[in-house]
Amino acid sequence: MINCDSRKNMNKKYFLIDHKILFLFGYLFYLITPIIVGKLSSFEGYPGMELFHGFYKKIPNDKLISYIIITLCWLPAFYLGHVTFKVLKPYKKSLQLFAKSYTTQNISYVAGFLMFVLLVFAYLGKNSLTGNYELYDSSARGKISTLLIVFNFFLIYQLVSKQVLSPILITGVTCTAMLLLIMGGRMYVMQTIIVILVYKTSFATVRWKLYQIFSIILLCFLVGSFVGISRMNSGFNLDKAQYSLLAEPVFTWFSTSTFLINNNIPYFNFPTNFLTSFLNLIPNTLINIKQYVVSTQAMGYYYVNPLGADSVWSTLIINFGSIGSFFFLYLTGFLLNYLRHLSEDYRFAAVYYILICGLLPFQIFRDGFYIINKQLFFNFLLFPAVVLLVLKMSEYVKKRDDIKN
Secondary structure (H helix, E strand, C coil), rough: CCCCCHHHHHHHHCCCCCHHHHHHHHHHHHHHHHHHHHHCCCCCCCCHHHHHHHHHHHHHHHHHHHHHHHHHHHHHHHHHHHHHHHHHCCCCCCCEEEEHHHHHCCCCHHHHHHHHHHHHHHHHHHCCCCCCCHHHHHHHHHHHHHHHHHHHHHHHHHHHHHCCCHHHHHHHHHHHHHHHHCCCCHHHHHHHHHHHHHHCCCCCCCCCCHHHHHHHHHHHHHHHHHHHHHHHCCCCCCCHHHHHHHHHHHHHCCHHCCCHHCCCCCCCCCHHHHHHHHHHCCCCCCCCCHHHCCCCCEEEEEEECCCCCHHHHHHHHHHHHHHHHHHHHHHHHHHHHHHHHCCCCCCHHHHHHHHHHHHHHHHHHHCCCHHHHHHHHHHHHHHHHHHHHHHHHHHHHHHHHHCCC
């Protein structure tokens, strides 16, 4: 027989998929995969692979060894930071849905406004809806990507509450994700799926089983491959599907391979690019701040990124150096575990942590601080906090009027 204590332990809910697992996936996908593809000379004949292999062969052997040593040190650095916080707070609380409130009940009004914004953005970016690179409008897709992030915040805000989910919110998330897929954008849709996956394996009343998790991963592989291959105007097969997915970390690695060819690896560096990237929190509609953000190239390093993605490896090395990056990742692991701890007691912290988990496997490893810090501190934090504050103020006004009446 199962005693009462055993039943209680079985009913306790913790994060099954968290920052530890998602960081490991991104680490292997973006930092290890390119080395394997380069060593095996894989996907020769596919678009862009001749350029990749050409760069890979030019990397000095000692630089490649340094890359491997530094990269292998990053993993224990991240987990050491996680463990350090665990020593300070060794006990976890079981996750519980938060009580519904005036704010959670009125998010449907926010969802209605966001739906209107989606219609406006879709109209402005109508020429990009074919997913054709010749008609590609990065500005239009960027707006819709940001809108999906905002939708995700309020979706999770309701999901972690004892609250009936708004149909307008569900419709908005679905339509925005579909639009992005049509426009050829996979990353932010994957981010949405990961966010839902983290929720369904943590706070959800009925949590997904392992077979459901693997089914979702397989579906993501198929959909992601199909979208990539369709943009190549090619038929579907397994080899092309693998190329479609692995081209993402391989082409992101252009910045690292060319960095290793052309630069020495510093031990420490002053993070001018990292610090000035916080200026991007100021909306561009108010002032053009991009001119004040110091790029990694402006810090005196040369590399190329023909497809626009900056590998996290070159970004961290340029900003902090090989030794400095170790401490940066240590601090990152510590802070993420701290956020996970806060998510046990605070609804906003839970939503914020889950959204960061959505960043970890992909965007963290392929975008520079200019984009990442805007995601972390404006799209995930400041903007939704302002919206929630407005809802709180409307609640206060309503209560005051009720008292008068």
